[in-house]
Amino acid sequence: MSTTSHTIAHHSLFEEQDQIPTQMGFFPFPTNLTFPPLGCHQSSLKAFSSIAPSSLAISQQDSTSNLTETLFHKSREDLTSTFGGAQFLSLRRSSVNPWALGEVSDCFSSKRSGFDDHHLGISAMKMKKIKARRKVREPRFCFKTMSDVDVLDDGYKWRKYGQKVVKNTQHPRSYYRCTQDNCRVKKRVERLAEDPRMVITTYEGRHVHSPSNDVEDSSPSQLGNFLW
DNA sequence: CGCCTTTGACCGGCGC
């Protein structure tokens, strides 16, 4: 098992785990990797920017073909010097995901169901119900990556809170939560049953803070990256 | 000692 020098050769993003990614990009990837979704719908891209703000996203949408061109990279300097831009190009036929769009707008509406205010004061039963409802409301984005490490470094700190063997797979699914207070972003990590070399990472929710590896508080300008 | 992972129990959703 190699640790830091793994190479991603295969990378894609799709909005719901059950969907099959339609187009993959093949390219070398820096060892300190992030999660650039290659070729995703504009709405997904924006949401992803808030999930992984350490990545730099450049995208443009072709209104006639309904294709979104996406460049995604961790750092600006690498974007131009290390790799040719064409290597990062990936196209994916995208269609609006009404569910995802609904979730996104819902997240930005001011009503947040009072969950944070009451989480210590309400009954366990009520909590469960709220959680059950909330679970469905968070935007989710998932992508698969060829990697021999399960948990990819995205700049955030995660705490594992569960592991489950899902049906018809020999590899367990791991559940992680962002360690930051008041940040409810979760991610699931599992290996593809058909090809165990592929890691499927699913993000749920959006970070309300900067990545933990740039230690300090988020400046107002940085904060802007999380609100779109 | 604090933070993390592990892991069995529990719960709700869903199909039958």
Added chain:
DNA sequence: GCGCCGGTCAAAGGCG
């Protein structure tokens, strides 16, 4: 209503 299944909880133990 029942059973299966995925997701979460939380106690216990490990580690730095």
